[in-house]
Amino acid sequence: MKVIANIFFFLALTISINAQINEFPRLTENDFPGMKITREQTFDGSSLWGYINGGADIFLEYGFDKLLLQEVSINGLNFKIEIYKMNNPASAFGIYSVSHYKCEERVKKVKYSCLTQYQMQCAMDCYYISIINSNGSKEEVEASKKIFTQVTNKISGNDFSTPPLFNNKLLSEQKDQIKYFKGILGVQNGMMEWYDYFDGLGEFEIYLLPAKLDAGDVNIAQIKFHSGSDVNTFLKRTGIEINPSTKYSKSERGSNTLLVKMLNNNEMIFVEGKINSSKLEELVKKIW
Template structure:
């Protein structure tokens, strides 16, 4: 993994200083393991599939605006990107100046090393939106973090947010592709990078052993295989007609 300063996008955050206004943490809660179930009301399984180890939730007030900040700590940057990729839709601003982020009318989401970060501003006001970058900087700056390691096939894709998904297991996979869910039935994989391209999809499936790669290769017509390596296979396919894109977090 490549090392770098904590999240390239911190360099492009608003230069306004939080010190000019008072940041108030009204409530802070920490959840680990199965403790997520009580907080998330049924959504914990998806996060646990990506190996979430800790959630820190803070209710904030800054410059007259309310914010809800959630920081999910994951095993790897890829896991953080994976859970992020399932929660970003219809970004008004995406991956600005090379960072992984998505700004929507009521929420700013980002990937910070092995952390998936969500900042919700219920008012949706322009002031709340303009201050959101600076609020995140207050809690995330000053550290180093590993970057997400994207497959070569998708490194040039820009923006990635809202387009490229990383699926760690059956829950995430079934949400975005019934075709791949059926194709990978009985095959062990470590992750799937997934992009829709019109009525087709393109996927890079990663494995722990060559035997599992061969098991998938035998299921696929040669024309659907784009590339292979020691422990990955890139393929294309057609999505089932009854599949539809799931709604985003909070319905935004």
């Protein structure tokens, strides 16, 4: 009986592992001639620490479900494919937005994608995907693109949509620079200059576009807090007192001009830039 029980336990464990793997848009050895999968492993919220150690916190802040890691070899070239399944498309976009830098190329058919010599990244549906090659050779870059296409073709679902604010024609060409933060670690990774504004606050969400405009560089954000006290703390830290009739106000901190327009009790548009106060006001009126 003990032997039979052990067999059933092993079968149940195998079925569970296979079910977890099959949740992902994973590569199979049939996808490419000569491809070998040398490692395949899944991680949940607790085991993620063992894989990326200190980096796990920010994934958990955004809303992490599972990770599928695949290491593959194609004709002697080695690649690491990380497929993070996040809680929703917003979480996937958020972790992507603070993970990519200095993109050399983008994939037109993938709304949020970033290609560099050594890495390809994207956010699609609830997945954040990273494909890393070893040496950045031309052959590896081309093979990475084929892997990227194969993986993304297996995903169907809804991509994340940013707030209508960023559809304004003054901003639309820079929309691929939008970042989404869902807590202080996101701010720390993506906009350290604002850390003191948000440190110690409760839950909040920030859509941020660092925009380069004719008038100068500005940071344009739509911020949603989950408590009125956090709104008040944020406004106090920025030195802004809201006019109750217009729901709008501004302040100056050193060479920076700060503007706030309240959308409702807990949500606002916040703009900061090293621009003359009147010029910044003129600019934001064209945006909102």
